Amino acid sequence: MMKLKRKTIAAGLMALLTMMIVLSGCSSEEKTNAQQKKGVTVNIGVQGSTGVLPYARETKAFERAFKKEGVKVKWNEFSSGPPHFEALASGRLDFGATGGTPLIAGQSGNVDFKAIAVTTDGKKGNSIIIPKGSKIKELRDLKGKKIAVAKGSSAYNFLYMALDQAGLSDKDIKVVQLQPDEARPALDNGSVDAWSTWEPYATTAIFQTGAKSLADGEDLNINAPSFLVARTQFTKNHPDLTVLFLKTYERVMKQFIDNPDKVSSEIAKREKLDPKIVSTVLKRSNLILSPATPEFAKAHQEQADFLYKAGGIKKKLDTSKVIENKFVEKALEKE
DSSP, X not given: OHHHHHHHHHHHHHHHHHHHHHHHHHHHHHHHHHXXXXXXXXXXXXXXXXXXXXHHHHHTHHHHHHHTTTOEEEEEEOSSSHHHHHHHHTTSOSEEEEOHHHHHHHHHTTOOEEEEEEEEOOTTTEEEEEOTTOOOOSGGGGTTOEEEEOTTSHHHHHHHHHHHHTTOOGGGSEEEEOOHHHHHHHHHTTSSSEEXXXXXXXXXXXXXXXXEEEEEHHHHTOOOOEXXXXXXXXXXXXXXHHHHHHXXXXXXXXXXXXXXXXHHHHHHHHHTOOHHHHHHHXXXXXXXXXXXXXXXXXXXXXXXXXXXXXXXXXXXXOGGGGBOOHHHHHHTSXX
């Protein structure tokens, strides 16, 4: 009887000791995670004024989400996608949202990043805009014309693919490399004959000046997905914060989808724009948050292959090497 009691006590002590070790391990792990986050500032890139990230910046959605983790948020503004990758390469940026072409250029330049989610299919995102009264009627009429475009942007690749469909190449036109804030005045004053750009610039020009869309991705059946990107080392150091970034993005995106009139009104008032412009841009955006499905991955690879063939990049790429779906898959799991 005494032996049985001793065995029972010993078993109980062993169980208690095991529990203490487990709890101690959990406590140490939690402490390590907390220490890793201490003093962390998440740098987020933003461009334009009507997208999910610009709206999140104004509503401080990310600040609220990351504050709970003891993490600060810093916003970094860019005029287009390519500068995002310069900042990623130098460690000044952790997250951003761009079209597919900047990703291709970034991978070609050996920037260490991951494409962590798809945000649009890109079919309506890019357009070639012509000014009011232009005699240009179809893509073939662009031969010999001056066309403004931001080099390395999604609109840059779109222009080349559109020309290819029309049986033209960059040798048949004069490419004028301009950022959106320079290209719009050039289109308005006749310095260029057309402008290859993205939203919201295309719709804004159409509403404000009577410009017309000569062709967009939907017209030409060009599927050019846009992505959320992340600095690889940040995702390795802070996988939980990467998931939190995506969850927060999804929450803000749902506000766009569920309350389009409210969101359009707020953005229009803040940016001093016609609400119809903002509403049209949001409808054309076709917002999603998705892993890079086989369809999206194929479309992105085709863009890279086209750029290589056209001489836009110097080496053939395997774009699957920068695609990382595990974080968005985790973010989209039902709790």
